[in-house]
Structures are given as C-alpha cells and as structure tokens.
Amino acid sequence: MRCPFCSHGETQVVETRDSEEGDSIRRRRRCSGCDKRFTTYERAEIELPAIVKRDGRRTDYERAKLKGSMAVALRKRPVSAEALETAIEHIEAKLRQSGDKEVVSTQLGELVMKELRKLDKVAYVRFASVYRSFDDVSEFVAAIKESGKRG
Structure with a gap:
C-alpha cells in the first residue's frame, strides 16, 4: 500500500480491527518513509x-x-x-x-x-x-x- 502523503511504497500495519458488523477490516498504517499514519478499510467487493x-x-x-x-x-x-x-x-x-x-x-x-x-x-x-x-x-x-x- 502506497502512502497517501508521500507515495512511499512501504507501509506497516500498526493496528487491525474488525468493524462492528464484521464485514470490513480497519487497519491503521504507518509510512516507512514519512512516518505519518493513516487508516485503510478492507471489505469484500x-x-x-x-x-x-x-x-x-x-x-x-x-x-x-x-x-x-x-x-x-x-x-x-x-x-x-x-x-x-x-x-x-x-x-x-x-x-x-x-x-x-x-x-x-x-x-x-x-x-x-x-x-x-x-x-x-x-x-x-x-x-x-x-x-x-x-x-x-x-x-x-x-x-x-x-x-x-x-x-
């Protein structure tokens, strides 16, 4: 996953949680390049x-x-x-x-x-x-x- 701030190609998952409904996963990530954090959501298509x-x-x-x-x-x-x-x-x-x-x-x-x-x-x-x-x-x-x- 690319960093949305600096486009660095490596990010690290810091925390993973299921949604309340259990149909998606929330991941907190940290960029290895700029050290900023962001959230991604993973859900079935x-x-x-x-x-x-x-x-x-x-x-x-x-x-x-x-x-x-x-x-x-x-x-x-x-x-x-x-x-x-x-x-x-x-x-x-x-x-x-x-x-x-x-x-x-x-x-x-x-x-x-x-x-x-x-x-x-x-x-x-x-x-x-x-x-x-x-x-x-x-x-x-x-x-x-x-x-x-x-x-």
Whole structure:
C-alpha cells in the first residue's frame, strides 16, 4: 500500500480491527518513509444494486458520491469520520440484504435520512431539505419534528 502523503511504497500495519458488523477490516498504517499514519478499510467487493434515478436513468452505485452528500450535510457538525463510515456501511449492508439488482433513488435517500437522523439531527434536516426540495418554512418545521421521532 502506497502512502497517501508521500507515495512511499512501504507501509506497516500498526493496528487491525474488525468493524462492528464484521464485514470490513480497519487497519491503521504507518509510512516507512514519512512516518505519518493513516487508516485503510478492507471489505469484500460485492456488487451493490444499480440506482434508478427519478427520471428513469440507471447509474452504478457510487460510495464516494454517497459519502460526499452525507459529508455536506454533516459539515461543521460534531460527527467523526468513523461514525460516517459506519453509517455508510449500514446503508450498504441494507442494499446488499435487499438482494435487488436495482434500487430506486428514493429508497436510497430514505436509508440515508434514517442514518443521518441517528448521527445528527441538524444534518438530517439539512439533507431532508435538499432531498425533499422544501418550498416553505412549514416543511422545515415538519422535518424538525420528524427528526425527534425514533427511527
């Protein structure tokens, strides 16, 4: 594994842990060149379902895109990168468990909102406001009230 900081070709595994779900391995590594530490995640490559957009287009599931949209909702919120990774793992596990070859984007959006509601209520409302295209304040109020419900 190359170091993401200096591109040195040798890194040493310092710590290895299984994820809570047992479907991935988290490794802390140290670069032999620059001595910086970084984390890698190892998971089995299992095809996730294609995403069917609202307009009918089909696209491949993209973890980076999901992570990016969740990160925008979580910006400047007290949620760790590890908590975000765990939430994404929960979403992917549910997609895999569905056994479907395709999933409509609204179903994926609901999974994201469920995980965000557990992580941070403000992030949940931020995501919901964009995802559901709120038109007025009453829709914000309804989302805030919904964020307080158990999910």
